[in-house]
Amino acid sequence: MSHTAHIPSHRKPRRSASKLAVRAGVAGGVLSTLAMAGTASASPAEPKTESTLEMPVLNMDLAAEVSSAVTTAAENTRLAAVEGELTAQEESARTGAAAEAKQAKEEAQKAAEKKAKEEADRKAEAERAARDSERTTLRTASASDSGSGSGSAKAPQGTGTVTAPATGSAAAIVNFARAQVGKAYVMGGTGPSSFDCSGLVQAAYRQAGISLPRMSQAQSSAGTSVSLSALQPGDILYWGSKGNAYHVAVYVGGGKFVGAQNPSTGIVERSLSYDKPTGAVRVL
Known part of the structure; x- marks a missing residue:
């Protein structure tokens, strides 16, 4: 081979000045950008703004509130007491x-x-x-x-009534009843100055030591029933029904009775014919 033949060179080809300039400009721009970024990152960060929850302001006087509450409680207590x-x-x-x-x-x-x-x-x-x-x-x-037949008037008698004089306890009852004739009739009276019908009968029997019920209804049920044709002194006469009599009196013999009749007549002795009783009972 000729020594003038072309032999490839192992050296890198030279770049043109224009390409180098371009590359230099790019590199400079990159470096400038990196410098600016570094500067930006090195600068201190701005402080973050923190939000704060504001509490409401208590605008009241605690002592005044307590005093008012105590006053209200005291007033409520007073009102409750009054109620x-x-x-x-x-x-x-x-x-x-x-x-x-x-x-x-x-x-x-x-x-x-x-x-x-x-x-x-x-x-x-x-x-x-x-x-x-x-x-x-x-x-x-x-x-x-x-x-005209006997020379003296006789008291009328009930048919068949016993005319024998009272003796013993009967005499005590009859004598007491007759002794009260003329006294006043007072409802509820039991003596000694006034009687009602049952009060007189009760008081008369007390003279013989016999205790009788107070009311006429009960007195008409005392003892044994007897016929009006077989009466004896001291028997109790009654008007009305037995056990529910509205009036009582004492048979005193001779066809007569003594009774506390009413406020206008008082205590009187009358013939059976004056006001015939309904029935009679014997206690003696």
């Missing part, structure tokens, strides 16, 4: 009113019973007076006939 006292007074008033109403009712009932008895007594007295008026002529004629 309790009013309730107690109302309950007491209701209790008192109920007691007064009960007492008034009892008094009214007693007054009604008293009025009813007095009305019954007045009615019975009026009926007896009417019958007595109708029998006046017959009694007068009977007394005249008896007087």
Whole structure:
């Protein structure tokens, strides 16, 4: 081979000046960018803004609030006490009113019973007076006939009644009953100055040491029933039904009885024909 033949060179080909300039410019730009980035990263970070929750401001006086609460509690306690006292007074008033109403009712009932008895007594007295008026002529004629036959008037007697004089306990009962004739009739009276019908019978039997019930209803059920045609002195006469009699008296013999009739007549001795009783009982 000729020494002038072309032999490839192992050296790198030279770059042109223009390419080097371009490359130098690019490198410079990169370095400049990196420098700026470094500067930016080296600069201190801005502080972060933190949000804070603001608490509400308590705009009140604690001492004043406590004082107000205490005052309110005290007032509520006072009102409760007043309300309790009013309730107690109302309950007491209701209790008192109920007691007064009960007492008034009892008094009214007693007054009604008293009025009813007095009305019954007045009615019975009026009926007896009417019958007595109708029998006046017959009694007068009977007394005249008896007087002309014996020289003295005899008391009219019930048909079949026993006329033997009272003795023993019966005498004590009869004598006491007759001793009360003329005294006043007072409802509920038991002596010694006034009696009602059952009070007189009870007091008369007490003279013989016998205790009788107070009311006429119970007295009419005492002892043994006897016929009005077989009466003996000291027997208890009753008007009405047995066990529910409204009037009682003491048979004193001779066809007569002694009884506390009513306020207008008082205690009297009358013939059985004056007001015939319904029945009789014997305790002796």
